[in-house]
Amino acid sequence: MSKRFFIQYTDDDTILLQGQEHHHLVNVTRAQIGEQVIVCFNDGYDNICEIIEIKKNHAILKRLSRQKNNNETDIDVTLFQAAPKGDKIELITQKCVELGIKSIVPFLSQFTQTKESSVKTERLRKIAQEAAKQCGRAIVPEIENTSKFSDILPRLKDYDYILMPYELEDQTDIKTALKAATYPKMIAIIIGSEGGFSQEEVNQAKEQNAQTVTLGARILRTETAAISVVSIVMYQFDQLKKGEQ
Amino acid sequence: MSKRFFIQYTDDDTILLQGQEHHHLVNVTRAQIGEQVIVCFNDGYDNICEIIEIKKNHAILKRLSRQKNNNETDIDVTLFQAAPKGDKIELITQKCVELGIKSIVPFLSQFTQTKESSVKTERLRKIAQEAAKQCGRAIVPEIENTSKFSDILPRLKDYDYILMPYELEDQTDIKTALKAATYPKMIAIIIGSEGGFSQEEVNQAKEQNAQTVTLGARILRTETAAISVVSIVMYQFDQLKKGEQ
Numbered sequence: 001m002s003k004r005f006f007i008q009y010t011d012d013d014t015i016l017l018q019g020q021e022h023h024h025l026v027n028v029t030r031a032q033i034g035e036q037v038i039v040c041f042n043d044g045y046d047n048i049c050e051i052i053e054i055k056k057n058h059a060i061l062k063r064l065s066r067q068k069n070n071n072e073t074d075i076d077v078t079l080f081q082a083a084p085k086g087d088k089i090e091l092i093t094q095k096c097v098e099l100g101i102k103s104i105v106p107f108l109s110q111f112t113q114t115k116e117s118s119v120k121t122e123r124l125r126k127i128a129q130e131a132a133k134q135c136g137r138a139i140v141p142e143i144e145n146t147s148k149f150s151d152i153l154p155r156l157k158d159y160d161y162i163l164m165p166y167e168l169e170d171q172t173d174i175k176t177a178l179k180a181a182t183y184p185k186m187i188a189i190i191i192g193s194e195g196g197f198s199q200e201e202v203n204q205a206k207e208q209n210a211q212t213v214t215l216g217a218r219i220l221r222t223e224t225a226a227i228s229v230v231s232i233v234m235y236q237f238d239q240l241k242k243g244e245q
Numbered sequence: 246m247s248k249r250f251f252i253q254y255t256d257d258d259t260i261l262l263q264g265q266e267h268h269h270l271v272n273v274t275r276a277q278i279g280e281q282v283i284v285c286f287n288d289g290y291d292n293i294c295e296i297i298e299i300k301k302n303h304a305i306l307k308r309l310s311r312q313k314n315n316n317e318t319d320i321d322v323t324l325f326q327a328a329p330k331g332d333k334i335e336l337i338t339q340k341c342v343e344l345g346i347k348s349i350v351p352f353l354s355q356f357t358q359t360k361e362s363s364v365k366t367e368r369l370r371k372i373a374q375e376a377a378k379q380c381g382r383a384i385v386p387e388i389e390n391t392s393k394f395s396d397i398l399p400r401l402k403d404y405d406y407i408l409m410p411y412e413l414e415d416q417t418d419i420k421t422a423l424k425a426a427t428y429p430k431m432i433a434i435i436i437g438s439e440g441g442f443s444q445e446e447v448n449q450a451k452e453q454n455a456q457t458v459t460l461g462a463r464i465l466r467t468e469t470a471a472i473s474v475v476s477i478v479m480y481q482f483d484q485l486k487k488g489e490q
Contacts, residue, residue, distance in 0.1 A: 071462040091336075095469050100461075135463040173486040216345075216485035217316040218380040224340050224472070231473035232480045240461040241418040 002038045003029040004133040006140055009041040013063040015049055022059055025051075037061070040138045044069055069138030073100040073239040076186045078159070080105045080152050081226055082193035083114040088223040093124045093143065095227045097131035099234055103142040104128075109149040111195025116146045149201055152190075156208035159188040163233065164205055165225055166212040167196050174213040174229070178236045181211075187233060191226045247283045248274040249378040251385055254286040260294055260306040270296075270304055282306070285383045289314055314383030318345040318484040321431045323404070325350045325397050326471055327438035328359040333468040338369045338388065340472045342376035344479055348387040349373075354394040356440025361391045394446055397435075401453040404433040408478065409450055410470055411457040412441050419458040419474070423481045426456075432478060436471045 005021045017025055017039075025031050031051055039047040039061060046069045049061035079096055083089060083106050093104060106119045124143045132140045156162050161184035163177065190205060197205075202212060215225060234240050250266045262270055262284075270276050278299055284292040284306060291314045294306035324341055328334060328351050338349060351364045369388045377385045401407050406429035408422065435450060442450075447457060460470060479485050 095472070098463055098465050098469050099473065100463055135465065137463060170487060175480055175483060175485065214485075214487050216479075217487050218343055218345055218382060220343050220380065224343050227340070227469070227472050228344065228476035231476045234461075235420055235477045235480070238420060240420065240459075242415060242459050242462050 002036070002136075003031055004038045004040060004136070006040050006042060006129055006133070009043065014052075015039055015047070015061040015063060017059040017061060018057065022057065025059055026054060036064070039063070040069070042139055044072055044138050046138055069136075070243060071136045072139055073102075073234065075184070075237055075239060076102045077230065077233060078103045078105060078186075078188050079226060079230060080107060080188060080190045082107055082109050082112050082149075082191060082197075082222070083116075083119050083146060084193045084222045085114055088221075089119060089124065090127055092223050092226045093127050094131045096230050097128050097137070097141050098135045099227070099230045100137075100239055101141050101230055102139070103144065105144045105147055105152060107147040107149050107152050109192065109201055110198045112193045113195060114193070119146045121145055149204075153204055153208055156188055156205070156210065159186045160184040161186070162188045162190065162205070162208065162210040163229065164190040164197075164202070164210040164212045165192070165215050165229060166202055167192075167214075167219070168199075168202075169212040169214045172211070172213050174215055174232060177211050177213045178233070183237060187237075189226075189229055189233065191222060191229065193222050247281070247381075248276055249283045249285060249381070251285050251287060251374060251378070254288065258308040259297075260284055260292070260308060262304040262306060263302065267302065267304055271299060281309070284308070285314070287384055289317055289383050291383055314381075315488060316381045317384055318347075318479065320429070320482055320484060321347045322475065322478060323348045323350060323431075323433050324471060324475060325352060325433060325435040327352055327354050327357050327394075327436060327442075327467070328361075328364050328391060329438045329467045330359055333466075334364060334369065335372055337468050337471045338372050339376045341475050342373050342382070342386050343380045344472070344475045345382075345484055346386050346475055347384070348389065350389045350392055350397060352392040352394050352397050354437065354440075354446055355443045357438045358440060359438070364391045366390055394449075398449055398453055401433055401450070401455065404431045405429040406431070407433045407435065407450070407453065407455040408474065409435040409442075409447070409455040409457045410437075410460050410474060411447055412437075412459075412464070413444075413447075414457040414459045417456070417458050419460055419477060422456050422458045423478070428482060432482075434471075434474055434478065436467060436474065438467050 053060040293310045298305040
């Protein structure tokens with residue numbers, strides 16, 4: 001498993017690591033001069049680099065090659081997550097990044113019991129970057145600022161499949177729903193917080209073509225639902241395979 | 246969502262709650278005399294009871310009816326989990342109980358970096374019971390004492406499907422494998438710890454008919470792998486539906 005670093009795009013074959021990524025290189029991975037590491041510009045490519053120089057506040061790397069990273073999914077999954085209590089959204093972020101999600105949109109809904117300020121967006125971005133490094137991705141999923149439920153509704157038209165687990169859904173289970181979906185490319189998953197959704201919110205989402213589903217008889221905690229549903233979507237749409245996807 | 250309590254089996258329609266479950270009734274759920282709660286004997290049935298008397302050290306309940314709990318899966322999934330670092334097995338236990346697993350067997354393998362004493366079995370049993378209550382189950386999954394990998398091998402013959410994610414598996418992905426499985430009833434899932442499995446261990450498991458699979462290009466942490474694979478198995482074998490299963 002190669003050591004990964006995320007920096008801004010550069011055309012230059014001589015690459016400068018500073019700040020957090022320099023700290024990560026020197027103090028966390030303890031990389032040495034001559035060692036090969038991967039530098040990513042958050043564009044889906046891996047830049048294979050050799051470490052040329054390590055100084056107190058920077059390091060110089062030389063790019064040896066650039067190649068497409070094959071660890072990204074070929075579907076685009078966004079998790080719309082109602083802000084849960086405590087720090088559960090940190091767990092959700094870490095796990096969903098490993099599972100291949102492209103972005104997370106925290107939101108507040110009618111029965112959400114947390115405040116916007118309790119979602120520590122910067123901290124979640126750091127967790128997302130660390131998880132992306134750990135699992136070998138070349139894109140750090142975007143963590144958006146916290147929205148209101150009413151603000152995410154008009155955005156749902158950008159997705160060709162919208163999955164919304166709902167406790168009171170009795171007719172359609174997740175498997176029946178997903179098997180009827182014909183390999184969508186842009187997928188939205190909407191997960192409620194501890195309090196769930198109001199009937200009004202569910203109706204509003206359905207008007208935007210959201211497919212409500214049951215996850216079965218056992219009541220899953222919000223963070224379990226998020227991780228499980230993302231796992232299942234990646235499984236159903238063939239994203240848990242190796243190699244070219 | 247009704248309040249649930251687990252006690253030993255009794256034939257009597259007058260039921261005594263003491264100790265931890267009395268504490269849970271009085272101080273956690275703050276139940277009142279006259280209220281209906283569910284008492285489980287860990288046998289798959291719900292006993293609907295009315296609270297008759299609450300005293301300092303006990304409570305008396307009257308059983309009104311007894312009915313089959315429909316929240317249990319009709320497959321029997323055991324998670325054989327190599328002991329991960331830190332307290333990750335607590336997260337695994339909580340989530341896998343919600344997802345419907347029947348038992349968890351922690352084990353030590355060649356590359357496991359934790360000691361047997363770091364698996365706090367009693368604490369995990371408590372977490373399993375709390376999770377079972379929260380998600381409406383009538384059976385508390387069994388948390389076994391920590392085994393050695395060599396001790397779990399001969400037990401695998403009790404299962405009709407054995408799924409073993411393995412980092413170096415390049416041929417078979419989890420979906421291809423599970424789709425070829427014809428609705429097994431007894432399923433074992435074997436998850437490695439941070440260090441993974443040795444080639445020797447994988448060969449030994451394969452001799453017991455374990456199906457090794459890849460979970461794809463992104464490297465999942467051990468706890469993510471456990472939760473994801475249990476989610477996927479429940480999904481694939483139709484256990485995420487409501488009602489009679």
